[in-house]
Amino acid sequence: MIYVVFVEPETPGNIGFLARTMKNFGLSQLVLINPCELEHETYYQSMHAREIIYNRQEYDSLPEFLKTEGIDYVVGTTGTAGGSYNIPRIAITPENLSQSLNVKGHIALLFGREGDGLTNQELEMCDVVVSIPTHESYPILNITHAAAIIFYELFKNEKQYPVEDLDEASLEEKQGLIDYVDDVLDKLDYPPHKKKNASLAFKRMVGRAFISGREAHTLKGMFRRIRDRIN
Amino acid sequence: MIYVVFVEPETPGNIGFLARTMKNFGLSQLVLINPCELEHETYYQSMHAREIIYNRQEYDSLPEFLKTEGIDYVVGTTGTAGGSYNIPRIAITPENLSQSLNVKGHIALLFGREGDGLTNQELEMCDVVVSIPTHESYPILNITHAAAIIFYELFKNEKQYPVEDLDEASLEEKQGLIDYVDDVLDKLDYPPHKKKNASLAFKRMVGRAFISGREAHTLKGMFRRIRDRIN
Structure with a gap:
């Protein structure tokens, strides 16, 4: 189940364009976080995808949505990958x-x-961030054109689903692993900023790797052993 | 040289959206055939691609353009492939x-x-016709979203364009990280099969995670420190 989440949309027409491209590629669940007022333009631009606008969910904040819907995996999108982060x-x-x-x-x-x-802050909530390769002269796509490209790529590969049972680790299992690593880092006498960078790098690697429950368990075992040896 | 040709556009804003997505993917030559009046909305939606609007060519008819510019190869686009043509x-x-x-x-x-x-008649002038795979429930894309997807696919394969350098860790950098982890594992008095499983799980996670050179470096630092503490 893929939720398409538009965070604080500012232009009513774009919500409609987004709904239309969703339906073009077989997606149906639209979520708006603290949106602008919907207007005639919203419905007009959605064309034959009005039901997606009618059936939308709205939340006041992103964390509230993620928690309420029990989201397992968060994918962010950005036009400026690796810009100004501590660890790009x-x-x-x-x-x-x-x-x-x-x-x-x-x-x-x-x-x-x-x-x-x-x-x-929102990007930090993401397990993975997607960026569309663009020409350096103008890398910023209009949001709904970017969405169309991502939906198209997901749709192209849809025939391959369901993928072999990947038994992806739950958020809890992943967090358990990350907690062990943080525990080990606490014992390493790292300077605080280095510790934070290492923790973040590990967390992001886990987020992007689609690890299985079994792999999470195995890696947790490794870090538990490391912790016990250091103690 | 790729000419992007919009045949009888009806909505001024769409000409702007088209110009913007062209620039996003490194295209610059826009041709309008018998267009509607350009309006403020055209320039507004083109955002930082206004020069494409200023430098556009206009022709009264498609055959006139094809002949005048000496076009070698004509690619048509359609949302309803092989539907109702005389010659499917x-x-x-x-x-x-x-x-x-x-x-x-x-x-x-x-x-x-x-x-x-x-x-x-226009499709018959084409050497080839392109259609975007879409969901059967709503196969008709907005014209500029369809264009963005086609430009994106062309850009992806265009080796002459400098694609954004994602700084993915090299095989060597990843192997360096994995070697450190194996080193640590050797010191943990694991039963051999458990050690092998942990090493494999870590290796697979790194393989799937698209880590950057910098992340590999940070994580290597973490495992070096762990090794030193265990020694």
Whole structure:
């Protein structure tokens, strides 16, 4: 199940364009976070996808949505990959995403504000960030055109679903692994900023790797042993 | 040289959206055939691609353009492939087009009217017709979203464009990280089969995660520290 989440949309027409491209590629669940007022333009641009607008969900905040719907996996989108982070994030391409996504879970695909995209704080909630390769002379796509390209890539690979049972680790299992690593880091006398960077790098690697429950368990065992040896 | 040809556009804003997505994917030559009046909305939606609007060419008819510019190869686009033509055509996918197009010639990429697309007569002037795979429930894309997807596919395969450098860790950098982990595992008094499983799980996670060179470096630092503490 893929939720298409538009975070604080500012232009009523764009919500309609987004709904239309969703339906073009077989997606149906639209979520708006703290949106602008919907207007005639919203319905007009959705054309034959009005039911997606009618059936939308609205939430006041992103964390509230993620919690209420029990989202397992959060995919962010950005036009400026690896810009100004402490550890620049590798954005994966829409193709990478399409090849690796396991649609059995509850997946949220986030699109940010037209002007400013997703905030760093929102990007930190993401397990993976997708960026569309563009020409350097003008890398910023209109939001609904970016969405169309990502939906198209997901749709292209849909025939391959369901992928071999990937038994992807739950959010809890992944968090358990990350907690062990943080525990080990606490014992390493790292300078705080280095510790934070290492923790973040590990967390992001886990987020992007689509690890299985069994792999999470095995890696947790490794870090438990490391912790016990250091103690 | 690729000419992007919008045949009888009806909505001023769409000309702007088209110009913007052209620039996003490194295209610059826009041709309008018998267009509607350009309005403020045209320039507004083109955002930072206004020069494409200023530098556009206009012709009264498609045959006149094809002849005057000495076009070698005409690519049509349609949302309803092989539907109701006199001579049913097999449409190729944007991927097929991208793989087979030789951009050394003078190529025209035709997009039709928002309402009715290209006429049968115009499609007969095409050497090939492209259609985007879509969900059967709503196969008709907005024209500029369709264009964005086709430009994106062309851009993906265009080796002459400098694609954004994602700084993915090299095989060597990843192997360096994996070696450190194996080193740590050797010191943990694991039963051999458990050690092998943990090593494999870590290796697979790294393989799937598209980590950056910098992340590999950070994580290596973490495991070096762990090793030193255990020693």
